[in-house]
Amino acid sequence: MMQRAFVFSSSNSISLQLSTPITPPVNAVFPERNRGWIAPYSPLQPPELRLRNYQRALPPVLCSGSDSVTNQQQMASQDERDPRISKISSVIRVIPDFPKPGILFQDITTLLLDIKAFRDTIDLFVERYRGKDISVVAGIEARGFIFGPPIALAIGAKFVPMRKPNKLPGEVISEEYSLEYGTDKMEMHVGAVQAGDRALIIDDLVATGGTLSAAIRLLERVGVHVVECACVIELPELKGRERLGDTPLFVLVSSA
Numbered sequence: 001m002m003q004r005a006f007v008f009s010s011s012n013s014i015s016l017q018l019s020t021p022i023t024p025p026v027n028a029v030f031p032e033r034n035r036g037w038i039a040p041y042s043p044l045q046p047p048e049l050r051l052r053n054y055q056r057a058l059p060p061v062l063c064s065g066s067d068s069v070t071n072q073q074q075m076a077s078q079d080e081r082d083p084r085i086s087k088i089s090s091v092i093r094v095i096p097d098f099p100k101p102g103i104l105f106q107d108i109t110t111l112l113l114d115i116k117a118f119r120d121t122i123d124l125f126v127e128r129y130r131g132k133d134i135s136v137v138a139g140i141e142a143r144g145f146i147f148g149p150p151i152a153l154a155i156g157a158k159f160v161p162m163r164k165p166n167k168l169p170g171e172v173i174s175e176e177y178s179l180e181y182g183t184d185k186m187e188m189h190v191g192a193v194q195a196g197d198r199a200l201i202i203d204d205l206v207a208t209g210g211t212l213s214a215a216i217r218l219l220e221r222v223g224v225h226v227v228e229c230a231c232v233i234e235l236p237e238l239k240g241r242e243r244l245g246d247t248p249l250f251v252l253v254s255s256a
């Protein structure tokens with residue numbers, strides 16, 4: 001059974017979770033996704049195949065962190081006061097064996113169907129970043145394009161898409177990053193940001209951190225200060241935040 005903890009997790013030095021795992025709703029898994037040639041998911045017999053940067057999310061939920069216990073307790077009690085997080089966690093659907101056997105796919109499209117949970121997700125980010133002098137929200141293709149623009153509008157920042165190769169029509173700068181097998185590239189329009197801009201990078205999920213770290217490098221190359229990366233979901237087992245250097249990471253939900 002998939003377990004997910006709901007968290008406010010911020011900064012590279014704190015990775016925090018609450019002890020109460022959220023049981024996914026009974027309709028969280030859609031069996032029709034298990035096509036004939038894919039063996040049904042079994043946590044006891046995880047298939048070996050891993051695909052590119054899609055990562056298996058392995059139980060149990062990890063609780064790590066190098067900050068003081070006091071700080072962790074303070075953050076935990078903050079979380080407990082905010083029922084929005086547990087609701088958001090509960091409406092993210094998990095689909096086993098998509099897009100390949102062994103992968104527990106965190107599907108945020110069901111979050112988008114719940115108007116209150118979707119609005120709460122945006123509000124939680126806006127509450128955190130309003131007044132922080134952020135001039136650019138950089139959204140990562142594809143699911144960062146869903147969460148980034150409403151946050152950008154609400155905090156009064158421009159939105160800049162960070163795209164997969166050969167999608168942007170103008171002159172681009174690009175940054176390669178490594179996947180489990182091979183490499184990929186991220187591109188951004190020249191002139192979209194200026195040296196001195198203060199950026200927030202938004203994506204739906206951080207797994208290995210390869211995607212976010214490429215976005216950080218791309219922005220820093222042109223003199224932008226990346227204030228923070230923010231995602232709805234973190235797969236903490238994959239230690240993605242360790243690849244982000246000094247850039248803090250803020251997530252709402254931790255999943256394993």
Ligand SMILES: O=P(O)(O)OC[C@H]1O[C@H](OP(=O)(O)OP(=O)(O)O)[C@H](O)[C@@H]1O
Nearest residue numbers: 053141142143205206207208209210211
């Ligand atoms: O932390 P990482 O290991 O880099 O993985 C995280 C990335 O993987 C997913 O995107 P994907 O590459 O599947 O692209 P898509 O959203 O266009 O399908 C997800 O939306 C993140 O962007």
Ligand SMILES: Nc1ncnc2[nH]cnc12
Nearest residue numbers: 053054055104105106207
């Ligand atoms: N398990 C997962 N679910 C959704 N998107 C992902 N990107 C990388 N791993 C993923």
